[in-house]
Amino acid sequence: MSLIEIAGLHKSFGSTEVLRGIDLAVASGEVVAIIGRSGSGKSTLLRCINGLESVDAGDITVAGEALGTGEARLRALRLKVGMIFQQFNLFPHKTAGQNVMLARQVVRGSPRAEAEALARRMLDRVGLGAKFDAYPAQLSGGQQQRVAIARALAMEPLALLCDEVTSALDPELVGEVLGVVRELAAEGMTLIMVTHEMAFAREVCDRVVFMHEGRVHEIGPPAEIFAEPRTPELRAFVARGH
Amino acid sequence: MTQFTFVDILTNLLWASRWTVLLSLAAFAGGGLLALGLLFAAIGRARWPGRLARLYVEIFQGTPLLMQLFLAFFGLGLLGIDVSPWLAACAALILWSAAFLVEIWRGCVMAIGRGQWEASAALGMGYAAQMRHVVLPQALRLAVPPTVGFSVQVVKGTALTSIIGFLELTKAGTVLSNASFQPFTVFGLVALIYFALCFPLSVGARRLERKLNVAH
Numbered sequence: 001m002s003l004i005e006i007a008g009l010h011k012s013f014g015s016t017e018v019l020r021g022i023d024l025a026v027a028s029g030e031v032v033a034i035i036g037r038s039g040s041g042k043s044t045l046l047r048c049i050n051g052l053e054s055v056d057a058g059d060i061t062v063a064g065e066a067l068g069t070g071e072a073r074l075r076a077l078r079l080k081v082g083m084i085f086q087q088f089n090l091f092p093h094k095t096a097g098q099n100v101m102l103a104r105q106v107v108r109g110s111p112r113a114e115a116e117a118l119a120r121r122m123l124d125r126v127g128l129g130a131k132f133d134a135y136p137a138q139l140s141g142g143q144q145q146r147v148a149i150a151r152a153l154a155m156e157p158l159a160l161l162c163d164e165v166t167s168a169l170d171p172e173l174v175g176e177v178l179g180v181v182r183e184l185a186a187e188g189m190t191l192i193m194v195t196h197e198m199a200f201a202r203e204v205c206d207r208v209v210f211m212h213e214g215r216v217h218e219i220g221p222p223a224e225i226f227a228e229p230r231t232p233e234l235r236a237f238v239a240r241g242h
Numbered sequence: 243m244t245q246f247t248f249v250d251i252l253t254n255l256l257w258a259s260r261w262t263v264l265l266s267l268a269a270f271a272g273g274g275l276l277a278l279g280l281l282f283a284a285i286g287r288a289r290w291p292g293r294l295a296r297l298y299v300e301i302f303q304g305t306p307l308l309m310q311l312f313l314a315f316f317g318l319g320l321l322g323i324d325v326s327p328w329l330a331a332c333a334a335l336i337l338w339s340a341a342f343l344v345e346i347w348r349g350c351v352m353a354i355g356r357g358q359w360e361a362s363a364a365l366g367m368g369y370a371a372q373m374r375h376v377v378l379p380q381a382l383r384l385a386v387p388p389t390v391g392f393s394v395q396v397v398k399g400t401a402l403t404s405i406i407g408f409l410e411l412t413k414a415g416t417v418l419s420n421a422s423f424q425p426f427t428v429f430g431l432v433a434l435i436y437f438a439l440c441f442p443l444s445v446g447a448r449r450l451e452r453k454l455n456v457a458h
Contacts, residue, residue, distance in 0.1 A: 052360055071368060078366040089361035093379050102375055103365035148361075155365060 001064070003028040003159060003190055004049065004081075009058035011044055018044045020214035022058070028158070031191045033201035033222075036211035037237065042194040045211070046161045049192070050081045063158055079107070082152030086164040088144040090136040096123060096147045097132035100154045108155070115154075122150035126180050142173030146180055159190035166197060198238075202226055210234045246422035252431060258414030259435050265400045265410060266439075268332050270393055273339030280344040285351050287369065295344065302341030308402050310334045315406040331403035339396050346392060350384040351377060387451035394440045394447075401436070411435060 002025035009022040018041045026032050034042045047053040049060060051067060051074040060067040062080050067073070090099050100119035104110045110118070123129050126146040136144050145165055152160055162181065166174045178200050185191055185204050195201055201208055201222060208225040210218040212233045218225060229235040280298060283291035302310065315330035325333075354377045362372045404413035415432040419425040 050364055052363065074363075075366045075368060078364055083361075083364040085357060085361060085364075087357050089357035091358065091361070091376055091380075093383065103362070103367060106371045106375055107366040151365070 002026060003030075003063055004192070005059070005061040006045075006049070007059045007061075009045070009048060009060065010056045011041075011048060011053060012056055018214055019048070022214075022216055024209065024216060024219075026159070026190060026192060028190055029188045030207065031185045031205045032193070032207050032209060033205040034192065034194045034209045034211060035196075035198070035201060035237070036217075040211040041214045042211050043163055046083075046163050046192065046194050049161055050078050050083050052083070075107075079155060080158045081161060082155055082157035082159070083161045084145070084148050084152055084163065084165050086167050088136070088141070088148045088168070090144055090147055090151070092136050095133050095135055096128060096139065096150075099136070099147055100151045103151070104154050118154055119150070122154045123147070125153065125183075126150045127176075140173060141169045142176045145169065145177045149177075149180055149184075153184075159192065160184065162191060162193035162195070164194050164196065166195070198226070210237065246418070246424065248427065251418055251422060251424070251428055254418055255411060255414055255428070255431050255435060258409060259411040259439070261408070261410040262397065262400050262412075262436075263439070265328075265331055265335065265403065265408070266393070266397045269335035269339050269400070270396050272332070272336035273343055273396070276336060276340035277343035277347060280340060281347050281351070284344060284348050299341045299345055302338055303345070307334065307338050307399055308405065310338055311402055311406050327403065327406050327408035330406055331400070331408045335396065335399060335403070338399065339392070342392060342395070343389065346388045347381070347385050350381040350388075353384055354380050383454050386454060387447050390443060390447040390450060394443050397439050397443070398436065 004024075004026040006022055006024045009019050010017070011019040022041075022045060024032075024045075034045065036042050044053055048055050049062075054069070055067065062077055065077070065080075067077055090096075091102065094102065097116065097119050100122050101112075101115040104115040104118060105112065120129060120132060123132055126149050128143060128146055128150065131139060131143060131147070136147070139147065149160075149165075165181070166177050169177065174197070178197065181191070181193070182200075182204055193201075193205075203222075205222055207219060208222045209216055210225060210229075210233075212231075218229065218231055218234050225234070226238055229238050280295045284295040284299075286292060311330065311334045314334040315325060315327065318325045318330070358376055358380070359372060362376045367376070400410055401412040403410060404416060407413070409417075411432055415428050419428040422428060
């Protein structure tokens with residue numbers, strides 16, 4: 001059975017229809033890359049999956065439970081699906097360690113000592129065990145993004161959504177973040193990532209989704225998608241060397 | 243006829259300025275508390291409390307403080323409630339400063355970026371937890387300099403209460419000037435005392451601003 005199932009998903013902003021009927025199923029442990037031109041609805045799709053955007057029509061099911069509209073149901077959903085943002089969005093008034101601990105304490109009700117031990121383990125996992133007491137402003141972009149990954153992992157989600165997680169980084173910092181994502185993939189974490197890193201998508205992902213004008217235009221294993229694009233749109237996209 | 247020496251004038255003014263200080267403190271503390279209540283109505287999700295808070299702000303920012311003082315003093319008097327100038331001054335200044343503080347603070351809450359809301363929501367936090375742990379601590383930091391800056395306005399605002407007969411610094415100045423026939427000396431000193439009260443506040447606001455900016 002699929003971990004995440006999306007059926008007939010529609011979403012408009014005003015009169016602009018951004019998602020025009022998306023069907024997608026992601027199995028547990030699968031790593032899926034979503035590619036496409038800007039404005040094709042990639043990020044919106046991702047944001048719908050954890051309820052940051054409301055859905056106009058269609059169903060999203062995570063681990064057998066349908067996405068509801070009430071705040072309690074949304075919160076339950078978000079505990080299953082973590083999210084990492086392009087702009088990191090760390091809490092600037094808290095240290096790296098506190099960033100990772102906060103939701104654990106506030107949402108899961110973990111005692112302080114337990115949350116701290118977990119936060120140290122998670123920061124170790126992304127190679128930042130030594131930065132527990134550093135504030136976000138004292139960290140590089142790559143380090144901040146790794147803290148954001150640790151923060152999401154601390155909630156022990158079933159899947160992680162990555163929204164262009166390297167797009168705001170200087171080129172020399174991209175590698176360290178992708179390294180962490182690669183490790184997560186190897187450990188069997190379910191990942192859905194919107195990305196512009198085509199080489200990475202080709203190497204790490206099980207399936208690639210090409211979105212075009214609010215629809216899933218092509219879908220398949222990276223070898224097929226990149227080597228034998230079937231539609232002219234994907235051919236053009238791949239040829240431009242994204 | 244009594245002769246007023248410079249020292250007489252100065253000591254009398256300084257003695258009266260304690261009421262200016264007390265009134266400022268009361269207005270600022272009371273206004274702050276009221277503003278805090280209004281703030282939660284203004285930024286909360288419930289529609290009606292938000293509207294009422296906005297109406298409150300519109301009314302008290304949209305009418306002169308002097309009118310508010312008159313209404314508090316004479317208006318309540320007309321209703322048969324006997325109010326002392328001190329009580330009327332306090333009430334009007336508290337209501338007035340709350341209207342400005344709540345707008346300052348609301349602006350600080352609004353200044354916290356959408357990303358902070360989304361990141362905390364994505365971690366499963368509810369509205370109350372987001373406010374308490376993520377948004378308000380950051381907004382508080384932003385709010386300190388403009389809040390201290392506004393306290394200068396409160397100190398100067400107390401001067402208007404002289405008109406309803408509250409014997410603070412400005413009223414004492416008027417009385418002394420009438421009795422001593424030295425208006426320039428008297429009001430020069432009054433101005434200097436106001437400046438001595440306000441200057442440290444504005445310097446403090448600037449310092450805090452710099453300090454909090456660096457820490458950010």
